[in-house]
Amino acid sequence: MAVPASIEAAVAAASRPYQLPAGFRPSYGTAGFRATADLLDSTMFRCGILMAARALKTRQITGICITASHNPAPDNGVKLVEPSGEMLCQEWEAYANELANAQSDEELASQVAGLLAKEGVAAPGAGTVMIGHDTRPSGPGLAAAAAAGVRCLGLEAQMCGLLTTPQLHWMVMSRNRGEPCGEGDYYAALAGAYKQLVAGSTSLGQTLYMDCANGVGASKMRELAAHLADAGLAVDLRNTGEGVLNGGCGSDFLQKDRQLPANFGDVPPGARCCAVDGDADRLMYFTPLEGGSHALLFDGDRIACLSAMLLRDLISALPPAAAQGVRVGIIQTAYANGAASRYIRDNLGCAVEVTPTGVKYLHEAAHHYDVGVYFEANGHGTVLFSRAFLEQMKQLSGKSRAAAELLALGVVVNQAVGDALSGILLVEAALRRKGWGLGQWAALYADLPSRQLKVTVADRTVIVTTDAETRVAEPRGLQDAIDAAVAGAPRGRSFVRPSGTEDVVRVYAEAESQAAADDLAAAVARLVHAQAGGVGPAP
Ligand code: 16G
Ligand code: MG
Secondary structure, three states: OOOOHHHHHHHHHHHOOOOOOOOOOOOOEOOEEEEEHHHOHHHHHHHHHHHHHHHHHHOOOEEEEEOOOOOOOOEEEEEEEOOOOOEOOHHHHHHHHHHHOOOOHHHHHHHHHHHHHHHOOOOOOOOEEEEEEOOOOOHHHHHHHHHHHHHOOOOEEEEEEEOOHHHHHHHHHHHHOOOOOOHHHHHHHHHHHHHHHHOOOOOOOOOEEEEOOOOOHHHHHHHHHHOOHHHOOOEEEEOOOOOOOOOOOOHHHHHHHOEOOOOOOOOOOOOOEEEEOOOOOOEEEEEEOOOOOEEEEEOHHHHHHHHHHHHHHHHHOOOHHHHOOOOEEEEEOOOOOHHHHHHHHHOOOOEEEEOOOOHHHHHHHHOOOOEEEEEOOOOOEEEEEOHHHHHHHHHHOOOOHHHHHHHHHHHHOOOOOOOHHHHHHHHHHHHHHHOOOHHHHHOOOOOOOEEEEEEOEOOHHHOEEEOOOOEEEEOOOHHHHHHHHHHOOOOOEEEEEEOOOOOOEEEEEEOOOHHHHHHHHHHHHHHHHHHOOEOOOOO
């Protein structure tokens, strides 16, 4: 398709205030672009153009979330939202990289023209891109840059202001489905479905303490909690914005250090606590341990197990003909603790599938089941229901309470993307329906001790992995050496992979004892350093 010369001129002119900083080479990582905020004006402008083009191509609404998630406050970034509410399709990631790295206004304009021609899309055209941001001070300015990009293809930029990442994903999904899609609709939908799930069960009684990472989750959970005032869920919000975003708090801090977050010193040991990250798409439960500053974690693996149990209970209560043959799959990454995977397989009888790290891979795999449960150990995840399964439940819901409850679960759990706020309701409903405290949840299985390390190498792309990152294909010989190290550790397992978000190689090891896991991780880190061009002293 011929692209009018005027669109090239319009893009080049609109691009002038948004120059690529000299030497900056943005790269679309696992979940979008991330960098210090002052570098990102041009990236946002160009992502605006990209998502406008995507909206024109699909003839539906797309979205842009401005956030750097659990990264430090001076950083920012962008996550791009498909019309389905899912993350940008992988085929378009190449365009994102190409546009973000154009070296001049003219080069950008010609790339945009090329993209439009290749995709058979006419611009200027009509459509909408929804734009939201987290609490970072750089958010509104970067959102304005993205909006300028959207408008230069003639589309409307709908400024949605402060939102959690999953809220924006949910709003885009709902709007394209023609369903109620405002922020208020989100709270009403989640809270209403939660009440349906817990009707008839007794409140857990104790307060849920929530670490909001000083991020957007604080004000949004406050609104959700207001809708739950009559549902027996009392929430005490901590780190609501008075301190540094993700500083000494939040799900990432908790998972890395297993230390209590800031402002939890007065919370009694055994209390039910949870933590989210800076954009509220990751969730961890935890409890303070006796006599110290440490926390016992209930990570994504445990949330997956609890979700699978809830599903098993509900599915087994369906009329037998409907219960038969429901395909439930649990999707994990290599980071899943071996004890959790074993529990799911042996005790819950569910299929376990392993994908590479990154929500987009797990999410895609979850679509292959009637009900796909996916959680990364770090707390990203959700439960996806297939359209056919939901339709079947709708047919049954008049005569089967379990079917109606499964439908409600599909509303509580964000179907677009992993969502910490909806995850909280999932966990709370599952515990409450069983009448369980944290003790029973913890007793499902005992984690194998594990250790994670980082190794800095000259070029992390020399490490090429295979089998969902569980094995190294290159450099040759490294996997054999890792295998030999693992063979010496009781119940040992280890893998290495280049990070998608940091310039390091990550090492994971688990074994029967903490000392054995530590030793195995150190041994494997030394192998990586020696065979993959380690920088600095050997670990
Ligand atoms: C990103 C991913 C997360 C993954 C993590 C791995 C999304 C939304 N987020 O945060 O899924 O676990 O990267 O980081 O996809 P790494 O590659 O540095 O280990
Ligand atoms: Mg996040």
